[in-house]
Amino acid sequence: MTTLTQTAPSSASGGWFTKTEDWLDNKGKGAWIAAMVLGFVFFWPVGLALLFYMIWSKRMFSKSCSHKMSRHSGFGATRTTGNSAFDSYKADTLRRLEEEQHNFEAFLERLREAKDKSEFDQFMDERARKSDDAATPDA
Known part of the structure; x- marks a missing residue:
């Protein structure tokens, strides 16, 4: 042993x-x-x-x-067990999980970017509305 x-x-x-x-x-x-x-x-x-x-x-x-x-x-990810079938399964599973993690992180980044863009567009719309209100004279 x-x-x-x-x-x-x-x-x-x-x-x-x-x-x-x-x-x-x-x-x-x-x-x-x-x-x-x-x-x-x-x-x-x-x-x-x-x-x-x-x-x-x-x-x-x-x-x-x-x-x-x-x-x-x-x-633990790189140590072999001696069982080639299990080692192959473990390597495939770890690769798949890493890929899923990468895809999820990319999804979160796109979600953050979409939220930021939405908030910026809302800010610009409010700013344009305020400037339009200030430009129209009150009678």
Whole structure:
């Protein structure tokens, strides 16, 4: 039986929070606890926020923080199972889901553009109506 070692890759494109979270995950639970204690020592709301985050994300009760892969790593998507039929099905399904996601995002973008155009047209109509009302003298 082969043992796979899983290390969470650092996300180069993520923000400072994601990078810090990945760094603490790579260091283990002790780093999270040390960060929480230092947060309490220097500024108690930071320590409290870290404690709540650790409980909410289930880092406090897991055996190891590094077992959880980064949300952006896609580790499970590329690992093969040894069953070629299932791997082919999984690859097709993931490709289809990515295509559907792309189509949905394109739909949302078109919807936003249509809404913006509608609001702009409404603004221009109101502006034209106000200028027409101001141009006609009241008797």
